[in-house]
Amino acid sequence: MKHYWWKILAMLLLLYSIVMGILGNVPALPIVHETIRNVYFHVPMWFSMFTLYFISVVYSIKYLSSNNPRHDLVAVESVNVGIIFCMLGLATGMIWANFTWGAPWPNDPKTNGSAIATLMYLAYLVLRNALEEEQKRGRISAIYNIFAFPIMIVLMYILPKNTDSLHPGAGGNSGFGDFDLDGSMKAVLYPAAVGWILVGIWLMSLRFRIRNLEYGRHQAEY
Amino acid sequence: MKKAILSILLVINGLICSFAQSNAGVEMASGLRSSGKIYVVVAVLVVLFIGIGIYLITIDRKISRLERQQKR
Numbered sequence: 001m002k003h004y005w006w007k008i009l010a011m012l013l014l015l016y017s018i019v020m021g022i023l024g025n026v027p028a029l030p031i032v033h034e035t036i037r038n039v040y041f042h043v044p045m046w047f048s049m050f051t052l053y054f055i056s057v058v059y060s061i062k063y064l065s066s067n068n069p070r071h072d073l074v075a076v077e078s079v080n081v082g083i084i085f086c087m088l089g090l091a092t093g094m095i096w097a098n099f100t101w102g103a104p105w106p107n108d109p110k111t112n113g114s115a116i117a118t119l120m121y122l123a124y125l126v127l128r129n130a131l132e133e134e135q136k137r138g139r140i141s142a143i144y145n146i147f148a149f150p151i152m153i154v155l156m157y158i159l160p161k162n163t164d165s166l167h168p169g170a171g172g173n174s175g176f177g178d179f180d181l182d183g184s185m186k187a188v189l190y191p192a193a194v195g196w197i198l199v200g201i202w203l204m205s206l207r208f209r210i211r212n213l214e215y216g217r218h219q220a221e222y
Numbered sequence: 223m224k225k226a227i228l229s230i231l232l233v234i235n236g237l238i239c240s241f242a243q244s245n246a247g248v249e250m251a252s253g254l255r256s257s258g259k260i261y262v263v264v265a266v267l268v269v270l271f272i273g274i275g276i277y278l279i280t281i282d283r284k285i286s287r288l289e290r291q292q293k294r
Contacts, residue, residue: 007282011275018267022260028250202278209285216292 007202013195017041020188027179031100038096039176040188044196045089046114046156051197052082052204053121057149060142070212072138075145076128077207079121081200086118101166110167113155120148 021040029036056078063071093111094104105111124144131137160167169175180186 004282007279011271014271015268018271019264022264022267026250033250202282206278206281206285209289213285213288213292 006198010195010198010202013191014199017044017188017192017195021192024188025182025184027185029179035096035100036176036185038092039185040192042089042092042096043189044193045085045092047193048196048200049082049085049089052078052085052200053149053152055201055204056082057145060145063138063142067135067138069134069138069215072142073211073215074204074208075142076125077211078204079124079145080207081204083118083121083125084203085196085200086114086121090114090118097166106166108160108166109163110156110160110165113160117152117155120152124148 017040021037026034026036056075059071059075059078062068063075090111097106097108097111098104101108124141127144128137128141131140161169165173167173176185
């Protein structure tokens with residue numbers, strides 16, 4: 001099998017999710033009505049973001065043990081693409097919230113938590129740019145990243161689960177799984193999530209390869 | 223007489239209420255989908271997505287070419 005098979009797979013999964021996401025059967029629920037289909041497009045943004053941040057923390061740990069600057073580059077590019085997915089998730093969530101919860105930003109703990117987590121990762125990028133020396137920058141930002149990841153999980157997943165949240169599946173709310181009795185939503189959501197995660201990794205690998213080219217040229221000049 | 227009219231009104235009112243309840247199901251866009259026009263939207267989205275996908279692939283190939291050039 002060719003090495004790019006997973007990119008084709010990502011495209012096919014997302015095509016499937018677009019077609020089935022709009023034409024497939026969904027449970028009829030009050031308030032959300034047809035907007036329940038946003039689950040197929042809004043939620044995978046967050047899955048992709050979690051995956052990219054996880055890749056980033058793995059490569060930060062690898063960098064600390066190997067001192068290979070390429071591992072540091074993977075870590076920073078994963079965060080760069082992760083932030084894009086987070087912004088897309090926030091934007092789509094705000095549109096959805098405006099029509100179902102009545103306001104684009106109803107101070108939901110999960111929404112606030114994700115905003116704080118985004119600021120934390122933006123601080124990671126600012127921290128990197130503030131440090132001149134390559135090794136110092138790599139080490140300090142790797143350690144920051146390792147601390148940021150569990151805090152992000154707590155802010156976006158654990159705390160909202162334990163308090164009252166508008167999001168499904170939090171604070172005793174019923175999740176979408178309770179309404180999706182025949183599993184027709186799961187059959188679209190999971191392929192969509194895998195597809196978006198693969199696209200996120202693809203974008204990250206493109207950015208990493210550009211960064212790597214720049215790094216190689218930089219090394220050749222000296 | 224008055225009592226009879228009142229009770230009939232009450233029954234009618236009850237019937238209307240019960241009908242209203244049975245009709246107050248969740249409103250879904252089943253009409254939109256069954257009319258067939260939604261396929262147009264699906265087609266547009268598919269075209270958009272394929273376009274972006276092909277663009278991604280060309281960027282990928284361009285970077286591969288640059289990588290090969292740098293190796294030499």
